[in-house]
Amino acid sequence: MQMTQGFALTTPLFYVNALPHIGSAYPTLAADAVARYHRLRGRSVRFVTGTDEYGLKIERQAAERNLTPREHCNEIAAGFEKLWQALSIDYDRFIRTTDPRHAAIVREFFERCWQTGDIYKGRYTGLYCVDCEEFKKKPDEDYFVENGEPRCKIHLKPLREQDEENYIFALSRYQQKLEQYFDEHPEFVQPDFRAHEVRNFIAGGLEDFSISRANVSWGLPIPVDPSQTIYVWFNALLGYVTALLEPDDEPTLENALARWWPIDLHIVGKDILRFHAVYWPAMLMSAGLPLPGMIFGHGFLTRDGRKMGKALGNVIDPGTLVEQYGSDAVRYYFLKAIEFGRDNDFNETRFREILNADLANDLGNLLNRTGNMVVKYCGGVVPSVAIDPTDTLRDKATGLAQVCAEHWEALRFSEASELALALVRAGNRYLDARAPWSLYKKGEQAQVEQVLYAVLESVRIAAVLLSPLIPGLAAEIYRQLGFSIQAWEDRSWDDALWGGLPGGQPLCLGSPLFPRLE
């Protein structure tokens, strides 16, 4: 990944046709974890999320609900922000494409492409699906005919004849440049099997695409022709740029691009990968701007092995999960128990099993049992001892941060956190092997203190390493270990090195970290 002066990353800007669901929560959780990891590394981070709000579909939806488009958007956008808060998603910018400043950015960007000569006026004739906001060209593939009426294959709704002049972006001009870029930047699109798909798509030939619509009033006007508005994608992608403006900046491209461009990482669903990996880079090339560092296309989730859908009534509602299990539990499952990138399944039994095994039995119980012994055997105060570098547990913890960081850099959340869990499991084994409760009875106070310190220190290190995933639980571990809130907030990745737990510090034990789910 490229480094700018910091690290900028984005989630998709979610379309406000529905309240947030797991499909929007999942990439946002991932982005939040990445953002937290980079902050922990001491880098300044700009974490962008938001909503895409223009388009005919939204205009209609609002009308159906007897709302103005803006009222409708306000409501849905608020729903996103509320869920993000519930999931402990700590974003820096929530950009809405209806932000007045966005209009200025889009105008300026359009004009750049216009001057390059990559935008021309052409005629688009064909069947149009309002719900897809797309022309449907291929029978059988895109649409089917029922009672003489063509219907969208995705939405099953009737298509309408559309014959209008549109502004068109000359994507075809960028085929070669894109291919060259992919050659020179093998990590541009991840995972690599998706890069492969995108490359095949490009190799198959690129068609120019329409970037405007007539007769859609809920949108931004085309600068050179106010009778048309800018099409969803051309508009939405630029939200990433607008989001980079500082609150007091004049809304100009120059200001927006000054600090954070190019964005280091776009996390997107595989369904919109092509827009990000083909259209977006071409647009940026046209405007003469450098391209993002990486586009990561994650997989989809199924539920109990089946696709999720309203019709099946098996949709995962992240809001309900959070209410029932808490944000750390939800975060942990989706980022640890699931491999980022591939398609995966959600199954509530497995969900509960993993939370119990990892968070309650391994991590929570380790802190609890050790803390209890410190209270009983050491007056509730962290023993002031030094641990020999050859100690097995210390040895296990040494170098962990570095390996863990490599996984984080490559967005392997699951592997990164597995290392921390392995340390926790080692801590439990270590306790059993040393049996400080027996040592205490034998009066071996010095040894008791050595053992307990080593375990507490490992738990502390695990907390630091896991904090991008489970910020709440990690903070609670620090609190129970007797650290101040300030100490927690001031932590950095280097605190995952051995020896950060000060001897003499009184513990502050509370209720078990993560109660078992029965």
Place this chain on the structure above:
RNA sequence: GGCACAGUAGCUCAGCGGUAGAGCUAGCGGUUCAUACCCGCUCGGUCGCGUGUUCAAAUCACGCCUGUGCCA
């Protein structure tokens, strides 16, 4: 139809040329500091199927089957 990816213990997955591994689950035992927890042991797989290459294949090649994705 073309191009990918996947198919390994009940579950989730690692291994990618040298006598099958981890975690979880289940069963048994131990322990008592602890959230009926932890620790140990055990159960459990002809590594999708077939053919080939090789002294040796889950691992390479070819073909096939199944699932998923991208494209037509």
